[in-house]
Structures are given as C-alpha cells and as structure tokens.
Amino acid sequence: MTSVIVDNNLHIWLKELAEKYILIAPVTSDGVTLFKHVKAPEVGSIDLQFLNTAVSPKGYFFPLSETIFSIGVERGDVIAPMNADAEVVIFGIRPCDAAGIALIDRVFLAEPVDISYKGKRDRTILIGLACNTPSPECFCTSVGGGPANPMYLDIMLTHTPSGYIVQAITGKGKELTPVTMVEEKDVPSPPTPRIAAIPMEGVREIMRRNFDSPYWDRVADRCIHCNICSYVCPCCYCFDIRDYAGKDKIDRVRSWESCQSAGFTRIAGGHDPRPTKGARLRQRWYHKLLYYPTLFGDIKCTGCGRCVRSCPVNIDIREIIMDVQKLNV
C-alpha cells in the first residue's frame, strides 16, 4: 500500500501550506517557469506539469543579493539585517535542485558557519516532485542523482494517474504530511524515465593529467563570458562582497558572482592568475569535476541541464566530459 494524495486534496493542502508558511512553488507565465511566492493558490496557479524551472531555487537560501550588515554613518554602529523568521516551504523542487542545495551546504555550513545561509536553510522545508518527464538535456543519473531520488528532500511527491504518492523522508517531512488527506491505496509507481548516460569513468584522473591541454582554450574560444551558466546553476556559489554607501548607513552586500567574469581573480595592482577565457572556463569544470570531488567526494554538478539549455553559444558540459575522455594522454 502506498500513501496517496488525490489532486483535489493536494489543492486543499497547498492552500493550507500557503496560510501557515511562505509557499514557494513553480509558476509559469509567458512560457517561463520560475519559483515564486504563491500567497493564495488557485487551481492551476501552481504549475505541476513543468519540466524544470528556468533558475534553481538556490536563491531562497543564498539570495542574488543580500545585505550582510550595515554600518551607521554617524555612530559607526553595526546594524544587523532584519532576519525574517517565517518558515518557508519550497514545493515542487526537483531532486536535482535539492542535490544542488546539499552541495552548497557542504561549503556554507562548514565552520565558520555562514549564518545568513544557515538561518534560511533551517527555516525551509523541501517538498520535492519526482521527474516523470525529464528534459532532453538532463543527465542526473550520470552524476549520482536520479529523477526520483528522495535524498535531500523532506517530502517526496510522485505524480500518478491516481494522485500523488507521498513519501515523508525526514522527521520534518513526517510532521508536515497531511495525514487526514492521504489515502492508503495500491498505486503503482510510474515507470522510471530513461535518461541518457554520460560516461564518467576516469574523468578525474584524465583532467588531472590534462590541465595544460590546448583543449581548454579551444573550447572557450566561443564563450562570451555572459555568466548565464553560473546564474542558472543549482550549485554554483561564487560570491562578491561590496559596500554601498547611503546617506545614513553603509550596506555591506553579498551578491552572486561568477568565476567566468573577466577580472574575477585579478588582484589590485593587476596580476591575474586566470587572465583568459580558457583559464576561467577550465576553472569552472575543474571545480565541478575535480576540485570539489577531491575535497568532498561528490561531483559538483547535479545534471539538471540548465547550463546546456541556457548557453548562447552551445557550450555543453556533457560534450566536455565526453571530449575529456578522448584527451587521455
């Protein structure tokens, strides 16, 4: 027997969630699906048929831009930012995006803990939605994930013709499960969708040996360093810190940044260890496929395919991985 919530009950549950929590869910408008704050869900206002959102929900933990603290101009006193304490439910997050957040956790929750990130992380519940129809660019199964991978979620939902299968994964998830709306039924899980596999064998070792290969410059030749790959990535977390001086206070602001920006590593005085597009693009792949795995064990890529979809010059990480294997020198 499986716990199932039928469509009508799901709608009631979503309304309840929106009353008790800040409900973040996929909303499609003008053909673009994004996670948005849904205050009063109507039937159809939350898109449950979406492939994946254009941007991952990492911004709910690590905002595009946030004031870390401010300094009063007159007294020089530290003003801590107003921290919202309302609990957040992210509904409909795909397993790959939950995995992306887990990859950022390893860095931001390591000592010394990034308290702004941790605060938001602790206040957020992740209700995932398994992928029955992956996108053509998806390759999660090649990088340790899967379309129905419940890891890193609090609750996992799987759509079937008879309703949504509900699996509580964590204690938090159990508490949140709407027991009165859930029915115990004999509902088979939908067939696991087929996702093309990218061969990953030996990639780390080959990359270690081919750092100085001319391949990296060649493939970066068409890169226009627009940074969209970092922007849409569910696990890119490079950031910048800047001061914005106002009349009464100075804000110290942390914002997303990309290792693809020209000057990302240029120090005052002009020295830049990564002055070329090739060196910067190489850094992106080496961080994902070699450095992070060396430090933490896992590949820093969830196979969501967003960078593949978004790149204006068709640079495709799957192609890079396959090309790397041919470099084998």
Place this chain on the structure above:
Amino acid sequence: MCSLSAANPFIPYPATVTGVLDLTPDIKLFTVELTDPEQRENFDYRPGQFAFVSAYGVGEGPYGIASLAERKTGLEFAVRRVGTVTRALHELEPGATLGIRGPYGNWFPMEDYRGKNILIIGGGIGMAPLRPVIHYVLDHRSDYSGLTIVNGARSPRELVFSDEYDLWAEPAQCKLELCVDRGDDEWQGRVALVPQVVSELRPSPDNTVAIICGPPIMIRFVLAGLKELGFSPAQIVTTLEQKMKCGIGKCARCNVGDKYVCKDGPVFTFEQILNFIEQF
C-alpha cells in the same frame, strides 16, 4: 556588538587607526587597535596570518599582518596604494575608525624552524608578511642559527622598513643584504635584482629554511637559483597572494587548484606548490 561578530563571521571588529607611517612614496604602515579591550586581547595571531581591513563605504581587502603579536605594538598593516580600497585606506589619519576581521589563514611554523639558519628573501611590499618572521627570530635569537635577510625594491625610496635596518642588523644578529633595481644619486648599495643577489650570496642549504615573498616573477627566479644551490622544495616556504572576498573558504575565488589560499594557506612550502595543478 561582540556577540554579533562572534556569530556572523563577516562582521568586522570596530578598530581605530593609532599610527600612520610613510614607508615609501606609495606604501604606508598603519597601526590599528581594536576598540573593544576584550576583542583586542583575544585577537591572537601568528607570523604569516592575514586579516581583512574595512574602509567602510568603499570595501574591504585582505592584508598580511606586518606586526608580531608578542611585541604588543597593535596590529600593523603595510598597504600599497594600488586600488580603490587601498586608496581609501591611504586617506585615513590617526583616530580614524575602520573594521578588522580575522586573523585568517595558516602561519610560518616558527617552532619547527628552531635551530635552523633562517634565510629571508623579500621584494617590495612582499617584505610586509615577512617582517613578523624577522621580529620573531630577533626576539628568540638564541633559538635559531644564522639569520640572513635579502631585501630588494625597484628603487632606494621603495625599500620598506628602512628605519628598522639598524635594529635588524645589529652586529652578529643578522646579515642584511639590500638591493635595488635602479639606484639614485645617493644610493651606495647594490644595484641588482633579488635573485641575482641570492645566487651570489650562495647560502648553504644545510639546515636552512628559505622564506620568500615578492612578485611572482621574483619568486620564480629566486626559486630557480635556490634549486641550483641545492635547496629542496621542502625547505623553501612562501606566502601566496590571491584575490579574496571572504577569507573563510566560501566565496570560491582564491583557489589554486583544489587549495584555498585563505584557509589552506597563505603559507605553503614549494613541495606543496609543486603539487598544485594550477599556477598562482
């Protein structure tokens, strides 16, 4: 405010500039005291560590701490005017307030060097993070064998810490070699590049640790010279400079391969550096 700083690693300690000294036409030595006595007492640091200095409204940057904690002089930073934050810092006068967070990074393991000959090689502002090493060796002089310092700059006016040379080079304490790329009318000393002076000096690698800091080009040639003299990469130590924003291993900017200069460094032996996949 104390608890805030303890909780949020990005919030600096409030501090006051207590001294400003012109070291060269574009390098100033700032002495800084943390405002809170408890924070001042707890700010313990070792030779080679760095801290972020905030010029509020402009930004913050990482600087090697140029003072030795045991001397209780206050925190000293040698800052060259090269960018927006350093320009703003150069405007500060005694009494000005700023923010300090740190200390960050690893340090020169001075205890491990006991009984050894210390060879210090610095170029330009690269002498700043080596100054606490010099002070440490001078203050524990009997713990170490020979002390040789090679200090170079582009011109005589650009030699840093020149008011201390007499103290460093008191008889039998240390051998001090100064050199400049280009002399001027008054300069009586050597006109030579640092790597050249090192190679001519022929320091023995026996029981010696070489500690070097300077522009990458100087490091490259000094390294080649030391290798020729028989130094092994394990007995050559340096401190690296990379672009940093956070100082705590999160912003993903200062990595050289899989090493983060802010938390795995900035102090590395060349044995470690030779294993880096990436150039710095």
